[in-house]
Amino acid sequence: MRHALLSIALVSAAAVAIAGARPGAAQQEGPTPKSTWTTQTPKSQGEPRGYVQYQDYCAVCHGAGVGKPGTLALQQKYKGAEPALLEDRTDLTPQLIKTYVRNGISVMPFFRKTEISDADLDAIAAYLTRNNKRAAK
Ligand code: HEC
Numbered sequence: 001m002r003h004a005l006l007s008i009a010l011v012s013a014a015a016v017a018i019a020g021a022r023p024g025a026a027q028q029e030g031p032t033p034k035s036t037w038t039t040q041t042p043k044s045q046g047e048p049r050g051y052v053q054y055q056d057y058c059a060v061c062h063g064a065g066v067g068k069p070g071t072l073a074l075q076q077k078y079k080g081a082e083p084a085l086l087e088d089r090t091d092l093t094p095q096l097i098k099t100y101v102r103n104g105i106s107v108m109p110f111f112r113k114t115e116i117s118d119a120d121l122d123a124i125a126a127y128l129t130r131n132n133k134r135a136a137k
Contacts, residue, residue: 048126049123049127050124050125050126050128053116053123053124053127057111057120057124062074062085062087070086072084073107086128089128089131089132090131090133092132092135094125094126094129094135097121097125097128098121101121102121
């Protein structure tokens, strides 16, 4: 009888040890857990420089799809003479992009350096001018 109780105690101790080991092992295999409050930004996967920053700050208004105020406004402005999507433009220059971003226009807000750093804006400008052969980079 005493022997049986001892084995039960040993078995449950082992079970606790195994259960305790599991969360650690799972953490190493799976992705790093993120807080619910962390903004999920797309991770770069070989896209051109500035793509990720553009998605973060601009695509919400200048992206493709329904109801994007930037895309809609540029559709109205150019009426097909230039693509409504900034990403498809071939005429943008870094200077023009930076002027619009730092000053804003119409419903487009201006972005301070504390919101979009100079380095991030450089990257966005490089991305949007990647198809402009004449833009000095
Ligand atoms: C809140 C929505 C919004 C956001 C965010 C936004 N824009 Fe805009 N943007 C607009 C609208 C609307 C216009 C068109 C204004 C007009 O001329 O009526 C515009 C115009 C522009 C233009 C002028 C294009 C042209 O040919 O006239 C550039 C360049 C531009 N945006 C770049 C950016 C970049 C780069 C970002 C990200 C850093 C950005 N915008 C973020 C709404 C936005």
